[in-house]
Amino acid sequence: xxxxxxxxxxNSGPYLEQCVASMAEKFGGLEYEVIIVDNASTDGSIxxxxxxxxxxxFLMSETNMxxxxxxNVGADIAIGEFLLFLNPDTRILSDGIGALLDSFLADxxxxxxxxxxxxxxxxxxxxxxxxxxxxxxxxxxxxxxELLHLxxxxxxxxxxxxxxxxxxxxxxxxxxxDYVTGAFLxxxxxxxxxxxxxDQRFFLFCEEIDxxxxxxxxxxxxxxxxxxxxxxxxxxxxxxxKPRVLLEKFMSYRRYFEKHHPGLQSAxxxxxxxxxxxxxxxxxxxxxxxxxxxxxxxxxxxxxxxEG
Numbered sequence: 001x002x003x004x005x006x007x008x009x010x011n012s013g014p015y016l017e018q019c020v021a022s023m024a025e026k027f028g029g030l031e032y033e034v035i036i037v038d039n040a041s042t043d044g045s046i047x048x049x050x051x052x053x054x055x056x057x058f059l060m061s062e063t064n065m066x067x068x069x070x071x072n073v074g075a076d077i078a079i080g081e082f083l084l085f086l087n088p089d090t091r092i093l094s095d096g097i098g099a100l101l102d103s104f105l106a107d108x109x110x111x112x113x114x115x116x117x118x119x120x121x122x123x124x125x126x127x128x129x130x131x132x133x134x135x136x137x138x139x140x141x142x143x144x145x146e147l148l149h150l151x152x153x154x155x156x157x158x159x160x161x162x163x164x165x166x167x168x169x170x171x172x173x174x175x176x177x178d179y180v181t182g183a184f185l186x187x188x189x190x191x192x193x194x195x196x197x198x199d200q201r202f203f204l205f206c207e208e209i210d211x212x213x214x215x216x217x218x219x220x221x222x223x224x225x226x227x228x229x230x231x232x233x234x235x236x237x238x239x240x241x242k243p244r245v246l247l248e249k250f251m252s253y254r255r256y257f258e259k260h261h262p263g264l265q266s267a268x269x270x271x272x273x274x275x276x277x278x279x280x281x282x283x284x285x286x287x288x289x290x291x292x293x294x295x296x297x298x299x300x301x302x303x304x305x306x307e308g
Contacts, residue, residue, distance in 0.1 A: 003080045007020075066200065090231060128180050
Protein backbone atom coordinates (compact mmCIF):
# COMPACT_ATOMS: atom_id res chain seq x y z
CA UNK A 1 0.00 0.00 0.00
CA UNK A 2 1.56 3.29 -1.10
CA UNK A 3 -0.57 5.82 0.78
CA UNK A 4 -2.90 5.85 3.78
CA UNK A 5 -5.14 8.92 4.02
CA UNK A 6 -6.44 9.59 7.53
CA UNK A 7 -9.41 11.92 7.98
CA UNK A 8 -10.93 12.87 11.33
CA UNK A 9 -14.55 13.85 10.83
CA UNK A 10 -16.87 15.78 13.09
CA ASN A 11 -20.08 17.08 11.53
CA SER A 12 -18.35 18.12 8.32
CA GLY A 13 -21.55 18.23 6.32
CA PRO A 14 -21.26 17.86 2.54
CA TYR A 15 -17.53 18.60 2.56
CA LEU A 16 -16.50 15.12 3.68
CA GLU A 17 -18.18 13.50 0.69
CA GLN A 18 -16.56 16.04 -1.65
CA CYS A 19 -13.16 15.37 -0.07
CA VAL A 20 -13.41 11.61 -0.50
CA ALA A 21 -14.79 11.95 -4.04
CA SER A 22 -11.89 14.22 -5.02
CA MET A 23 -9.43 11.49 -4.05
CA ALA A 24 -11.34 8.93 -6.11
CA GLU A 25 -11.00 11.33 -9.05
CA LYS A 26 -7.39 12.44 -8.58
CA PHE A 27 -5.68 9.37 -7.12
CA GLY A 28 -6.40 7.04 -10.04
CA GLY A 29 -3.68 4.43 -10.51
CA LEU A 30 -2.32 4.87 -6.99
CA GLU A 31 -2.61 2.12 -4.40
CA TYR A 32 -4.17 3.93 -1.45
CA GLU A 33 -6.63 3.59 1.40
CA VAL A 34 -8.82 6.16 3.16
CA ILE A 35 -9.44 5.80 6.88
CA ILE A 36 -12.16 8.04 8.27
CA VAL A 37 -12.34 8.33 12.06
CA ASP A 38 -15.70 9.80 13.00
CA ASN A 39 -15.93 11.67 16.29
CA ALA A 40 -19.60 11.00 17.02
CA SER A 41 -21.01 13.11 14.17
CA THR A 42 -24.76 13.67 14.08
CA ASP A 43 -25.18 15.35 10.69
CA GLY A 44 -25.21 12.36 8.35
CA SER A 45 -21.86 13.25 6.78
CA ILE A 46 -20.59 9.69 7.19
CA UNK A 47 -23.59 8.22 5.35
CA UNK A 48 -22.86 10.42 2.35
CA UNK A 49 -19.14 9.62 2.40
CA UNK A 50 -19.80 5.87 2.26
CA UNK A 51 -20.96 6.29 -1.34
CA UNK A 52 -17.97 8.36 -2.45
CA UNK A 53 -15.03 5.92 -2.63
CA UNK A 54 -14.67 2.16 -2.35
CA UNK A 55 -11.20 2.59 -0.78
CA UNK A 56 -12.70 3.99 2.42
CA UNK A 57 -12.82 2.37 5.86
CA PHE A 58 -14.68 3.87 8.81
CA LEU A 59 -13.90 3.91 12.52
CA MET A 60 -16.83 5.18 14.57
CA SER A 61 -16.25 6.74 17.99
CA GLU A 62 -19.07 7.12 20.49
CA THR A 63 -17.56 10.39 21.74
CA ASN A 64 -15.64 13.32 20.29
CA MET A 65 -12.11 12.29 21.25
CA UNK A 66 -10.49 15.28 19.56
CA UNK A 67 -8.47 15.72 16.39
CA UNK A 68 -5.09 14.46 17.66
CA UNK A 69 -6.55 11.31 19.21
CA UNK A 70 -8.59 10.61 16.09
CA UNK A 71 -5.50 10.91 13.89
CA ASN A 72 -3.61 8.48 16.14
CA VAL A 73 -6.43 5.93 16.00
CA GLY A 74 -6.38 6.08 12.21
CA ALA A 75 -2.59 5.87 12.02
CA ASP A 76 -2.60 2.77 14.25
CA ILE A 77 -4.38 0.71 11.58
CA ALA A 78 -2.90 2.37 8.49
CA ILE A 79 -0.67 0.18 6.33
CA GLY A 80 0.59 2.70 3.77
CA GLU A 81 4.20 3.63 3.08
CA PHE A 82 3.12 7.25 3.57
CA LEU A 83 0.55 8.71 5.94
CA LEU A 84 -1.52 11.70 4.83
CA PHE A 85 -3.49 13.52 7.52
CA LEU A 86 -6.17 15.39 5.61
CA ASN A 87 -8.94 17.67 6.82
CA PRO A 88 -12.49 16.73 5.79
CA ASP A 89 -13.18 20.27 4.54
CA THR A 90 -10.58 19.96 1.77
CA ARG A 91 -10.68 18.93 -1.87
CA ILE A 92 -7.75 17.57 -3.89
CA LEU A 93 -7.02 19.82 -6.88
CA SER A 94 -3.81 18.35 -8.33
CA ASP A 95 -3.36 15.14 -10.30
CA GLY A 96 0.27 14.41 -9.45
CA ILE A 97 0.09 12.61 -6.13
CA GLY A 98 2.38 9.86 -7.39
CA ALA A 99 5.04 12.36 -8.47
CA LEU A 100 4.72 14.15 -5.13
CA LEU A 101 5.33 10.93 -3.22
CA ASP A 102 8.33 10.09 -5.43
CA SER A 103 9.99 13.49 -4.93
CA PHE A 104 9.22 13.39 -1.20
CA LEU A 105 10.81 9.96 -0.90
CA ALA A 106 13.88 11.12 -2.85
CA ASP A 107 14.45 13.91 -0.31
CA UNK A 108 16.03 11.76 2.37
CA UNK A 109 16.25 14.65 4.85
CA UNK A 110 12.51 15.40 4.68
CA UNK A 111 10.14 13.69 7.07
CA UNK A 112 6.95 15.72 6.67
CA UNK A 113 5.46 17.78 3.85
CA UNK A 114 2.71 20.32 3.38
CA UNK A 115 1.23 21.58 0.11
CA UNK A 116 -0.33 24.71 -1.36
CA UNK A 117 -3.73 25.49 0.15
CA UNK A 118 -6.24 27.55 -1.77
CA UNK A 119 -9.46 29.14 -0.64
CA UNK A 120 -12.65 28.43 -2.60
CA UNK A 121 -12.12 31.70 -4.49
CA UNK A 122 -8.73 30.46 -5.71
CA UNK A 123 -6.57 32.73 -3.55
CA UNK A 124 -3.65 31.28 -1.62
CA UNK A 125 -4.25 30.40 2.01
CA UNK A 126 -1.23 30.41 4.31
CA UNK A 127 -0.20 26.89 5.22
CA UNK A 128 3.51 27.12 6.22
CA UNK A 129 4.66 29.01 9.29
CA UNK A 130 7.32 29.67 11.88
CA UNK A 131 6.88 28.25 15.35
CA UNK A 132 4.76 30.31 17.77
CA UNK A 133 6.49 33.04 19.75
CA UNK A 134 5.14 35.26 22.49
CA UNK A 135 4.84 38.08 19.96
CA UNK A 136 2.81 35.95 17.55
CA UNK A 137 0.48 34.67 20.25
CA UNK A 138 0.07 38.21 21.61
CA UNK A 139 -0.89 39.35 18.11
CA UNK A 140 -3.41 36.50 17.87
CA UNK A 141 -4.94 37.10 21.31
CA UNK A 142 -5.47 40.82 20.62
CA UNK A 143 -6.37 40.29 16.92
CA UNK A 144 -3.68 42.64 15.67
CA UNK A 145 -3.94 41.09 12.22
CA GLU A 146 -7.23 42.95 11.78
CA LEU A 147 -5.22 46.17 11.77
CA LEU A 148 -3.75 45.07 8.45
CA HIS A 149 -7.07 45.84 6.80
CA LEU A 150 -6.52 49.53 7.48
CA UNK A 151 -5.27 51.52 4.45
CA UNK A 152 -1.49 51.48 4.12
CA UNK A 153 -0.81 49.45 7.28
CA UNK A 154 -0.15 46.16 5.50
CA UNK A 155 2.27 47.75 3.04
CA UNK A 156 4.06 49.55 5.86
CA UNK A 157 4.49 46.48 8.08
CA UNK A 158 5.14 43.78 5.47
CA UNK A 159 8.97 44.23 5.41
CA UNK A 160 9.07 43.85 9.19
CA UNK A 161 6.61 40.94 9.42
CA UNK A 162 7.89 38.93 6.46
CA UNK A 163 9.00 35.56 7.75
CA UNK A 164 7.18 36.07 11.05
CA UNK A 165 3.62 35.53 9.87
CA UNK A 166 2.86 32.81 7.36
CA UNK A 167 0.74 35.09 5.21
CA UNK A 168 3.69 37.46 4.72
CA UNK A 169 6.11 34.76 3.61
CA UNK A 170 5.61 34.02 -0.11
CA UNK A 171 4.17 30.55 -0.78
CA UNK A 172 5.70 30.40 -4.25
CA UNK A 173 8.59 27.93 -3.99
CA UNK A 174 9.54 24.68 -2.22
CA UNK A 175 11.35 25.33 1.06
CA UNK A 176 12.01 23.95 4.54
CA UNK A 177 9.72 25.49 7.15
CA ASP A 178 9.06 25.16 10.86
CA TYR A 179 5.63 23.63 10.47
CA VAL A 180 2.79 23.11 8.01
CA THR A 181 -0.89 23.06 8.86
CA GLY A 182 -2.70 19.84 9.62
CA ALA A 183 -5.12 20.38 6.75
CA PHE A 184 -2.64 18.44 4.58
CA LEU A 185 0.23 16.81 6.44
CA UNK A 186 2.11 14.11 4.53
CA UNK A 187 4.44 11.97 6.63
CA UNK A 188 6.86 9.17 5.90
CA UNK A 189 6.13 6.09 7.99
CA UNK A 190 9.69 5.95 9.37
CA UNK A 191 9.33 9.57 10.48
CA UNK A 192 6.06 8.76 12.22
CA UNK A 193 7.67 5.90 14.13
CA UNK A 194 10.69 7.95 15.20
CA UNK A 195 8.73 11.09 16.09
CA UNK A 196 5.81 9.35 17.74
CA UNK A 197 2.06 10.04 17.49
CA UNK A 198 0.27 13.33 18.04
CA ASP A 199 0.13 14.48 21.65
CA GLN A 200 -3.50 13.84 22.59
CA ARG A 201 -3.48 16.57 25.24
CA PHE A 202 -4.03 18.92 22.29
CA PHE A 203 -7.75 18.39 21.71
CA LEU A 204 -7.94 20.85 18.83
CA PHE A 205 -5.20 23.19 17.50
CA CYS A 206 -1.41 23.13 17.93
CA GLU A 207 -1.16 19.34 17.63
CA GLU A 208 0.59 19.69 14.26
CA ILE A 209 2.85 22.44 15.60
CA ASP A 210 3.94 20.26 18.50
CA UNK A 211 4.40 17.26 16.21
CA UNK A 212 6.45 19.18 13.62
CA UNK A 213 8.71 20.52 16.38
CA UNK A 214 9.29 16.99 17.64
CA UNK A 215 9.83 15.83 14.05
CA UNK A 216 12.60 18.38 13.58
CA UNK A 217 14.14 17.46 16.93
CA UNK A 218 14.16 13.84 15.76
CA UNK A 219 16.39 14.92 12.85
CA UNK A 220 13.92 15.38 9.99
CA UNK A 221 13.04 18.41 7.89
CA UNK A 222 9.52 19.73 7.44
CA UNK A 223 9.07 21.00 3.88
CA UNK A 224 6.52 22.99 1.93
CA UNK A 225 5.87 22.08 -1.72
CA UNK A 226 3.52 24.38 -3.67
CA UNK A 227 3.49 22.11 -6.72
CA UNK A 228 0.63 20.11 -5.19
CA UNK A 229 -2.60 21.92 -4.37
CA UNK A 230 -5.76 21.43 -2.35
CA UNK A 231 -8.82 23.56 -1.75
CA UNK A 232 -9.52 24.25 1.93
CA UNK A 233 -12.82 25.52 3.24
CA UNK A 234 -11.35 26.24 6.71
CA UNK A 235 -13.17 24.88 9.72
CA UNK A 236 -16.66 24.06 8.50
CA UNK A 237 -17.58 22.11 11.64
CA UNK A 238 -15.70 24.37 14.06
CA UNK A 239 -17.44 27.49 12.73
CA UNK A 240 -20.66 26.17 14.23
CA UNK A 241 -19.13 26.02 17.74
CA LYS A 242 -17.07 29.21 17.82
CA PRO A 243 -17.00 29.82 21.60
CA ARG A 244 -15.87 26.23 22.28
CA VAL A 245 -13.30 26.43 19.51
CA LEU A 246 -12.00 29.73 20.87
CA LEU A 247 -11.49 28.13 24.29
CA GLU A 248 -9.63 25.20 22.76
CA LYS A 249 -7.26 27.53 20.94
CA PHE A 250 -6.38 29.38 24.15
CA MET A 251 -5.89 26.06 25.94
CA SER A 252 -3.75 24.60 23.16
CA TYR A 253 -1.42 27.59 23.04
CA ARG A 254 -1.02 27.34 26.79
CA ARG A 255 -0.23 23.62 26.61
CA TYR A 256 2.30 24.24 23.84
CA PHE A 257 4.18 26.86 25.86
CA GLU A 258 4.01 24.81 29.06
CA LYS A 259 5.49 21.85 27.16
CA HIS A 260 8.15 23.58 25.07
CA HIS A 261 8.78 26.91 26.82
CA PRO A 262 8.27 26.31 30.55
CA GLY A 263 9.24 28.96 33.06
CA LEU A 264 9.39 32.62 32.10
CA GLN A 265 7.81 32.41 28.62
CA SER A 266 4.94 30.27 29.89
CA ALA A 267 4.34 32.70 32.74
CA UNK A 268 4.38 35.66 30.36
CA UNK A 269 1.89 33.87 28.10
CA UNK A 270 -0.48 33.45 31.05
CA UNK A 271 -0.21 37.19 31.71
CA UNK A 272 -0.97 38.01 28.07
CA UNK A 273 -4.02 35.74 28.11
CA UNK A 274 -5.27 37.15 31.42
CA UNK A 275 -5.31 40.66 29.97
CA UNK A 276 -6.69 39.58 26.58
CA UNK A 277 -9.68 37.60 27.86
CA UNK A 278 -10.66 40.39 30.27
CA UNK A 279 -10.38 42.96 27.51
CA UNK A 280 -12.56 41.00 25.08
CA UNK A 281 -15.13 40.07 27.73
CA UNK A 282 -15.55 43.77 28.53
CA UNK A 283 -15.55 44.74 24.85
CA UNK A 284 -18.33 42.32 23.93
CA UNK A 285 -20.34 43.19 27.05
CA UNK A 286 -20.23 46.88 26.14
CA UNK A 287 -21.30 46.02 22.59
CA UNK A 288 -24.22 43.88 23.73
CA UNK A 289 -22.87 40.56 22.46
CA UNK A 290 -23.81 38.26 25.34
CA UNK A 291 -22.67 35.08 23.58
CA UNK A 292 -19.07 36.19 23.23
CA UNK A 293 -18.99 38.13 26.49
CA UNK A 294 -20.01 34.95 28.28
CA UNK A 295 -17.60 32.90 26.15
CA UNK A 296 -14.63 35.01 27.23
CA UNK A 297 -15.79 34.93 30.85
CA UNK A 298 -15.87 31.15 30.56
CA UNK A 299 -12.39 31.11 29.02
CA UNK A 300 -11.13 33.27 31.90
CA UNK A 301 -12.58 30.86 34.45
CA UNK A 302 -11.20 27.80 32.64
CA UNK A 303 -7.72 29.28 32.31
CA UNK A 304 -7.65 30.22 36.00
CA UNK A 305 -8.99 26.79 36.99
CA UNK A 306 -6.34 24.93 35.01
CA GLU A 307 -3.62 27.24 36.30
CA GLY A 308 -4.68 26.56 39.89
